[in-house]
Amino acid sequence: MxxxxxxxxxxxxxxxxxxxxxxxxxxxxxxxxxxVESNTTVDTPPxxxxxxxxxxxxxxxxxxxxxxxxxxxxxxxEDTVEATAQADLPEDSRQDGASPNKTTISNDAGNSxxxxxxxxxxxxxxxxxAFAIGLTIKELKFHFANELKVPSEVIQISLSGRMVEDxxxxxxxxxxxxxxIQLEMTSSDPENHxxxxxxxxxxxxxxxxxxxxVQTDPETFQDVVVEIERATHRKAFLGGYRHKAxxxxxxxxxxxxxxxxxxxxxxxxxxxxxxxxxxxSQFQQCTNSTSTQMTKIGCYVSNMEDKLISPGSYITADxxxxxxxxxxxxxxxxxRRWQAKRMTDRLRxxxxxxxAWMEREGRRKREEKDEQIKAEHHRRMNxxxxxxxxxxxxxLEKWRREEVEHIDATLDGAExxxxxxxxxxxxTQLIASIGRHRIAAGERNYDKAVQAFLEKCxxxxxxxxxxxxxxxxxxxxxxxxxxxxxxxxxxxLRYLNQEERLDVLLTLKHTVKEHDCKLTQDIVELIDxxxxxxMRGVKETNLEGLRKRISTLFLQYIKTPTFNPEVAKLLKxxxxxxxxxxxxxxxxxxSRYLLSTDFALTANARLVGKCRSCxxxxxxxxxxxxxxxxxxxxxxxxxxEAQRNKEAKITYLLQEQDLRYLVDVVWGAxxxxxxxxxxxDLVMVRWDCQWEWSPWNCILLTKGEAAAHIKxxxxxxxxxxxxxxxxxxxxxxxxxxxSQIPVMAKYLQDVDSQSATHGNLLVAKxxxxxxxxxxxxxxxxxxxKATQ
Numbered sequence: 180m181x182x183x184x185x186x187x188x189x190x191x192x193x194x195x196x197x198x199x200x201x202x203x204x205x206x207x208x209x210x211x212x213x214x215v216e217s218n219t220t221v222d223t224p225p226x227x228x229x230x231x232x233x234x235x236x237x238x239x240x241x242x243x244x245x246x247x248x249x250x251x252x253x254x255x256x257e258d259t260v261e262a263t264a265q266a267d268l269p270e271d272s273r274q275d276g277a278s279p280n281k282t283t284i285s286n287d288a289g290n291s292x293x294x295x296x297x298x299x300x301x302x303x304x305x306x307x308x309a310f311a312i313g314l315t316i317k318e319l320k321f322h323f324a325n326e327l328k329v330p331s332e333v334i335q336i337s338l339s340g341r342m343v344e345d346x347x348x349x350x351x352x353x354x355x356x357x358x359x360i361q362l363e364m365t366s367s368d369p370e371n372h373x374x375x376x377x378x379x380x381x382x383x384x385x386x387x388x389x390x391x392x393v394q395t396d397p398e399t400f401q402d403v404v405v406e407i408e409r410a411t412h413r414k415a416f417l418g419g420y421r422h423k424a425x426x427x428x429x430x431x432x433x434x435x436x437x438x439x440x441x442x443x444x445x446x447x448x449x450x451x452x453x454x455x456x457x458x459x460s461q462f463q464q465c466t467n468s469t470s471t472q473m474t475k476i477g478c479y480v481s482n483m484e485d486k487l488i489s490p491g492s493y494i495t496a497d498x499x500x501x502x503x504x505x506x507x508x509x510x511x512x513x514x515r516r517w518q519a520k521r522m523t524d525r526l527r528x529x530x531x532x533x534x535a536w537m538e539r540e541g542r543r544k545r546e547e548k549d550e551q552i553k554a555e556h557h558r559r560m561n562x563x564x565x566x567x568x569x570x571x572x573x574x575l576e577k578w579r580r581e582e583v584e585h586i587d588a589t590l591d592g593a594e595x596x597x598x599x600x601x602x603x604x605x606x607t608q609l610i611a612s613i614g615r616h617r618i619a620a621g622e623r624n625y626d627k628a629v630q631a632f633l634e635k636c637x638x639x640x641x642x643x644x645x646x647x648x649x650x651x652x653x654x655x656x657x658x659x660x661x662x663x664x665x666x667x668x669x670x671x672l673r674y675l676n677q678e679e680r681l682d683v684l685l686t687l688k689h690t691v692k693e694h695d696c697k698l699t700q701d702i703v704e705l706i707d708x709x710x711x712x713x714m715r716g717v718k719e720t721n722l723e724g725l726r727k728r729i730s731t732l733f734l735q736y737i738k739t740p741t742f743n744p745e746v747a748k749l750l751k752x753x754x755x756x757x758x759x760x761x762x763x764x765x766x767x768x769x770s771r772y773l774l775s776t777d778f779a780l781t782a783n784a785r786l787v788g789k790c791r792s793c794x795x796x797x798x799x800x801x802x803x804x805x806x807x808x809x810x811x812x813x814x815x816x817x818x819x820e821a822q823r824n825k826e827a828k829i830t831y832l833l834q835e836q837d838l839r840y841l842v843d844v845v846w847g848a849x850x851x852x853x854x855x856x857x858x859x860d861l862v863m864v865r866w867d868c869q870w871e872w873s874p875w876n877c878i879l880l881t882k883g884e885a886a887a888h889i890k891x892x893x894x895x896x897x898x899x900x901x902x903x904x905x906x907x908x909x910x911x912x913x914x915x916x917x918s919q920i921p922v923m924a925k926y927l928q929d930v931d932s933q934s935a936t937h938g939n940l941l942v943a944k945x946x947x948x949x950x951x952x953x954x955x956x957x958x959x960x961x962x963x964k965a966t967q
Contacts, residue, residue, distance in 0.1 A: 291356030293349060294388055294404055297323065297336075300365045304376045307388045309406045312354050317345035323364065329372045337363045359404070540883075551859050562613075563620050565795060566807045571613050572798075573805035579606055629734065633667060636660040636737075636745050656745040663737050666690060670730055677713055684710055687733065694742055698735065705729045768793030779834060806835045808858035813838045816863045820872050829873050832922055838863075845913050846879040851906065855881050864888060866906060873923075874913035878906060 297306045310319065316336055324331035336343050338352060343362070354360045366374045391403045419430035474480045558567045559574065579602065586598045637660040639651040653661075669683045688706045691699040709725050740747040751774070762775040768789040777790045789797065798804055813835060820827040833841075842848055842863070849856040864885045865871075866878045880888055891897045898906075917923055 292406060293354045293357065294359040294406075295319075295349070296359065296361040298361065298363050299374050299376060300363050302376070306376070307386070309387055310349065312349040312356060312358075315346055315348050316343050320345065327374060329366065329374060333367045333372045334374075335365045335367055337365070548859075562616050563624065566810070567620075568613065568617055569795070569798070569805050570807060571616075572803040575606065575609055575613070576803035632749065633660070633664040633737070635749060636743065637664045654745075656743075660743055660745040663690075663743055667730070667733060667737060670726075670733060680713060681710060687729075691733070691736060698732065698739070702729065702732045702736065705732065766790040766793060768797070779836070806839065809835045809839045809842065812842065812858075812861065812863055816872065819864070824871060827871060829871065829923070832920065833874075837917075840916065841874055841877070841913060842879060845874075845909050845916075849879070850881050850884060851878050851902075851909075852880060852884050866910070867894065874917045875910040877910075877913075 291312055292309045293312045295308055295310050297308070298304070299306065310322075317331075319336065320331045320334045324334060338360075340363075343352065349360065352360060364374060366372050387407055389405050389407065391405050393401045393403055395401055417431035419428060421428050472478065472480055474482075555570070558570055562568050562571055582602050583599070586595055586602065590598050637657055639653045639657055641649055641651050644650055666683075666687060670687060672683075675683070684706050688703055691702045705725060705728055709722060709729065712722060712725070737743050738746055738750065740750070763772050764775060764778060764787045765772055766778075766789060769792065771790070773790050777792075778787055779791050779794060780787070788794075813830070813833065816838075817830045820830050842861070848858070848861075850861060855861070860881045861879055862882055862885050863872075863877055863879055866876050868889060868891075870876050878888070888894075895903065
């Protein structure tokens, strides 16, 4: 149906149009086949459908009050029974019963609407529409004749199998306002004029009645029938625009909501007074009239109110300008005083902030120093790792040298020898004490190392996906490693009763029996021995040695790749003999063949010397040096360079010995600016921040000086020429020493290819004699020693 037909379609007859106009509603448009299919229901008995409608009516009464614009099912069970009973009565009785209803029904009730379901027989299609309950069956026939394109004479409407007369109204059939009724429609001439549903339209149209499910309670829902009101007028054309490329026209959409008028506040918002020039009339005449009339013959003027005016001193132009100048000077004086007061207040605030910052920095440095002292004291009292024991031996050597110097300075002859013997005895006792601490720490570290080893074996496979998420996967080997790890932890548990211990031993026995070899046989034999001793009531203290043997053998079982395949990649000794020939070197100290990772090589080393263990043992016996400070400086340097440049490589080529040479020999183990020699506060940073860190592009400073140095944009303007040349001289010494490393050859070539301005500072320029004499007495920048 076209849009024009939808606007003009409605109920036939003048009476129909009058009824619709009384309600203020538009005529009902025709229903498409798509709408008919959506409203099609299963062919069920009328009484069952009425019962469903009754339930919806009971739930819709309350909602109908809140939403008066919609049409709800309001007919109850009693109304349905009355309608059914009235339909079953004879025609005379039904007409008699309908006459009182006509007299009692008001005009408002006659104008109310109801939902009418028309079942097209014999196909069973259902059409749902809303009609006024005052319409007659004849008017319904005219409407459906126009809709279905059949004559109205052949249409027959029945209710519950009984034919309904044309003069009967919906009210007479028992339909209440906002109620529902189901009628059957048949054709008296089905061969020539069959009743078929309306063909589907090309465009989708909103149905006349829709069912809405409303949730009133968390678990209660109501089905509400809502009637759709149709617009009776065509929407206004509001203009639009045309697409230049596709020639497609776009029209502005009109809305159905009437614009809300703004309330009248009484304040004028539009006025021409603000758009035109205001004309104002003003008098220039004085309000009081004055006169200069004097007393004369025939006229008397009173002089009681006259004032005697005497002339003042005459002010010259110079005096006037001088007075104005003095006033300007007074204003400038007060203004400058105000500005000076503001500046002094600002300087005072800056000074207070500076003092507060200095106090905070001093407190922070003191706290850091205290923390370092406490940490060092804790490391000495509770040594755990190799660095801690190196610190102990370094402190022991420092104490021994101080005592030897004191003995040499105060004693002589036999007394000196006796004091040195006593000192040697004390040193021997201290070394023995350090050895006991090392044994205790080794036992603790052994348990931690074993646990870390088992955790690493049982760790799942991990990889990062394309979206950044970490993925984990357990394989059959990692699951096996987890089972062995849990079993090893269960064996080493203490304070287990007899039943729990026997259960753990039985589980271990079943686990190792999967493989038959010498190792598993020894483990099974020890398990049986411990179980027999437990049954005999032997004390646990007497079983510690046996349990230690079981734990050690089971750990050896776990480290065997045949029984635990996941451990093969973590063993230091490869299982393939062919791999033993790769990266294996001979240690001249312990006479063992070790991996290349067990040797600590310096930057200029040409031969493989002693391994790490032999080097540490030699250091503890002879020099007793502590490399922890250099390790800390190197760790900070690597961390800083990794943050600034992820591809930095030079910092990872240096070892602690190389950095020690760079700090002690090249830079003198002190800050280049302030000559501060506390190793805890010194850091190594770039000299020129634009280039990567290297031994020939570095400077040793304190933490505060390094933070200020990094922020400098031009170091040539920030430092003096003499200081810059001293730094470049140190860079030349470092380049000469580290150029012996073959790997750094390419980095040296990159340095040689730098800009000429960056390399001109390496060349010493001639200085006059007068300037030289001045420089010999001038200290270095920021408190350095004088240069000769």
